[in-house]
Amino acid sequence: MSDSILVTGGAGFIGSHLVERLLEAGKTVFVVDDLSTGSLDNLARVRDSTSLHLIVDSILNHPMMKDTIGQVDRVVHLAAAVGVRKIIEFPVETITTNVRGTEIVLDCCDKHGTPLYLASTSEIYGKAGDQLDEEHDRVMGSTAHRRWSYACTKALDEFLALAYHQEKGLPVILGRFFNTVGPRQSGEWGMVVPTFVTQALAGDPITVYGSGDQQRSFCHVDDTVRAVLGLLDAPDAVGQAFNIGNEQEITIMELAELVKDRVGSASEIVVVPYHEAYGEGFEDMERRQPDIGKIRGLLGWEPEKSMDQIIDDVVAYYRGVAAG
Numbered sequence: 001m002s003d004s005i006l007v008t009g010g011a012g013f014i015g016s017h018l019v020e021r022l023l024e025a026g027k028t029v030f031v032v033d034d035l036s037t038g039s040l041d042n043l044a045r046v047r048d049s050t051s052l053h054l055i056v057d058s059i060l061n062h063p064m065m066k067d068t069i070g071q072v073d074r075v076v077h078l079a080a081a082v083g084v085r086k087i088i089e090f091p092v093e094t095i096t097t098n099v100r101g102t103e104i105v106l107d108c109c110d111k112h113g114t115p116l117y118l119a120s121t122s123e124i125y126g127k128a129g130d131q132l133d134e135e136h137d138r139v140m141g142s143t144a145h146r147r148w149s150y151a152c153t154k155a156l157d158e159f160l161a162l163a164y165h166q167e168k169g170l171p172v173i174l175g176r177f178f179n180t181v182g183p184r185q186s187g188e189w190g191m192v193v194p195t196f197v198t199q200a201l202a203g204d205p206i207t208v209y210g211s212g213d214q215q216r217s218f219c220h221v222d223d224t225v226r227a228v229l230g231l232l233d234a235p236d237a238v239g240q241a242f243n244i245g246n247e248q249e250i251t252i253m254e255l256a257e258l259v260k261d262r263v264g265s266a267s268e269i270v271v272v273p274y275h276e277a278y279g280e281g282f283e284d285m286e287r288r289q290p291d292i293g294k295i296r297g298l299l300g301w302e303p304e305k306s307m308d309q310i311i312d313d314v315v316a317y318y319r320g321v322a323a324g
Contacts, residue, residue, distance in 0.1 A: 002027070002072070002073030002074035002115075002232075003027060003028060003073055004027065004028040004029075004030070004071065004072040004073045004074075005022055005027055005028070005029055005030070005072055005073065005074045005075070005076060006029075006030040006031075006032065006068055006069060006071075006072040006074070006075045006076070007019055007022070007029060007030070007031050007032075007075075007076045007078060008031075008032050008033070008059050008075070008076070008077045008078055008079035008101075008105065009032075009033055009038060009077075009078035009079030009080065009119075010029070010030075010031030010032070010033055010038075010043070010054075010078070011031060011033035011035060011038030011039060011040060011042050011043055011054075012033065012037060012038035012042065012078060012079075013038075013042070013180075013182075013184050013185045013186070013221065014078055014119075014177070014180055014221055014224060014225070015031070015033070015038065015042075015078045015079075016038070016042035016043050016184060017182070017184070017221050017222070017225050018076065018078070018225050018228060018229075019031060019043065019046060019052070020045060020046055021225055021229060023046050023049050023051055023052060026051075027051065028051045028053070028072075029051060029052050029053070030053045030055065030068055030071065030072055031043070031052065031053070031054045031055065032055045032057060032059060032064075032065070032068060032079070033054075033055075033056065033079065034056065034057060034058040034059075034079075035056060036081075037081075037082065037086070037186075037188075040054075042184050055068060058101075059077075059079050059097070059101040059104060059105060060096070060097070060100060060101055060104065062104050062107075062108075065104050065105065065108045066107075066108045066111065066112075069105075069108040069109055069111075069112050069114050070108075070112050072114065073114070073115075074114060074115050074116075074117070074232070075105060075109055075114055075115070075116045075117070076116075076117045076119070076228070076232070077102065077105050077116060077117065077118050077119060078119045079097070079101060080097060080098050080101070080119070080154070081093055081094040081097040081098055081150070082121075082150070085188075085190040086190070087146060087147065087149060087150045088146060088147065091146045091149055094149055094150055094153065095149055095153055098150070098153035098154060098156075098157060099153050099156055099157070102118070102157040102160060102161070103160060106160060106161060106164050106170070109164075109170060110164055110168055110170050113170075115170075115171035115172070115173075115238075116161065116170065116171070116172045116173070117172075117173045117175065117228065117231065117232060118157060118158070118161045118172060118173070118174050118175070119175055119177060120154050120157065120158050120174050120175060120176045120177070120241065121150075121151075121154050121176055121177055122176055122177065122178040122179065122243070122245065122288050122290065123150055123151040123154060124138060124151055124154050124155045124158065124176065125138055125139070125151075125288065126138050126139040126140040126141065126148065126151050126285070127139040127140070127141065127285045128285075128288075129285060129286060129287035129288065129289065130215075130249075130287045130289040131289055131291045132243065132288065132289060132290055132291055133243070133291040133293065133294065134176075134240075134241050134242065134243060134291075134294055136291075138151075138155065140152065147284075158174055158241065161174060162174070162239070165238075165239050166239075171238045171239075172238065172239065173231050173232070173237045173238055173239075173240065173242075174240065174241035174242065175227065175228060175231060175241075175242050175244050176241060176242065176243050176244060176245075176290075177219075177224060177244050177245065178217055178219060178243060178244065178245025178246070178288065178290045179216055179217060179218045179219060179245065179288075180218075180219050180220075180221050180224045180244075180245075181193040181194070181218050181219070181220065181221065181310055181314065182220050182221030182222065182310060182313055182314060182317075183221070183313055183314060183316070183317035184221075184317065185221070185314070192216075192252065192255065193218065193255070193259070193310070193311065193314055194314055194318070195207070196255065196256055196259040197259055197263065197311065197314045197315055197318055198318055199267060200259050200260050200263040200265035200267050201263055201265065201315070201318055201319065201322070202267075203265060203266060203267055204267060205267060205268045205269070205270040206256045206259065206260060206265075206267045206268070206269045206270065207270050207272050208252055208253055208256050208269060208270065208271050208272065209252075209272050209273075209274055210252070210271075210273070210274050210284060211253075211271070212251060212252050212253030212256070212271055213251055213252075213253065213286070214251065214252050214284060214285070214286050214287070215249045215250065215251050215252075215286065215287045215288075215289070216249065216250065216251075216252065216255070216287075216288060217245050217246045217247060217248060217249050217250075217288065217289050217290060218246055218250070218255075218307060218310055219244065219245045219246040219303050220303065220304075220305035220309065220310045220313070222304075222305060223246075223303040223304055223305055224244055226301065227242075227244045227295060227299070227301050228244070230295075230299040230301055231295070231298075231299070234298055234299060236298060237298060240294075242294055242295045242298075243290040243291060243292050243294065243295065244290075244292070244295065245290035245292060245303075246290070246292075246303040247289060247290060247291070247292055248303075248307070249287070249289050250307060253269070255307075256269045257269065258307065258308070258311060259311055262308065262311045262312060262315060263315055
């Protein structure tokens with residue numbers, strides 16, 4: 001693996017865990033993060049490391065990005081506007097950050113010949129449901145529903161990254177995250193596990209949006225970071241996209257009940273229709289299950305942490321936050 005690495009969004013949930021692992025491996029790590037969804041608290045364990053170079057700025061600052069990428073051997077691009085509620089409430093920021101930001105990163109990587117890992121998302125599959133392999137057709141909703149704007153921006157990011165690879169020879173790897181969860185994830189923008197956990201810990205109603213029958217797959221951030229590190233070390237991954245997730249499914253209602261049980265909470269579970277949560281016309285998918293055969297075949301990678309372990313880790317984190 002490269003000796004010096006830039007992690008955009010490195011003060012975010014996934015980014016901070018990755019930064020810690022890279023520093024533990026003896027790498028020099030640059031972080032660019034505007035702290036719009038990330039936090040310096042996420043880097044508290046490593047802030048004093050002499051191998052960490054933190055730049056609080058936007059990836060939309062083209063001159064800064066060009067200068068920073070010129071100082072590293074590889075870029076891991078995680079910075080993005082994420083979360084259903086953020087997408088609904090701030091569509092211009094979502095589209096600009098995800099499209100223009102990635103365009104700038106790719107342009108700078110191309111100028112310096114710097115290999116790029118691009119974080120993508122299961123959202124690019126849209127309404128398509130189970131056993132989603134990397135070549136599965138995408139099924140998108142109407143452009144009238146801003147819910148789908150994030151999916152389309154990340155798909156455009158993938159098209160652009162692969163175009164740089166195919167036309168200009170830039171080494172790129174695409175990793176599609178499927179519901180990564182764990183310590184430090186915030187429920188502020190609609191992430192379901194931290195939302196349920198904080199509600200259960202407070203004794204507040206656990207709010208299940210939609211019917212609760214929709215199925216999801218959750219992957220612990222430690223497993224996700226392990227997959228990213230494996231792909232960075234795999235020459236055969238260049239020019240390809242990989243699903244990173246857990247094939248085991250759980251309904252959202254089952255998740256709410258499991259969180260309540262693991263916390264030991266007396267919270268009531270309340271079903272809230274989508275239109276009350278996100279407005280009229282909101283659309284969601286009933287299933288989103290990854291097929292991870294491709295990354296399993298290349299790296300032998302499998303998620304190791306169970307749903308119980310995921311919830312317990314998130315509960316422990318938020319209990320620690322509450323204790324100060």
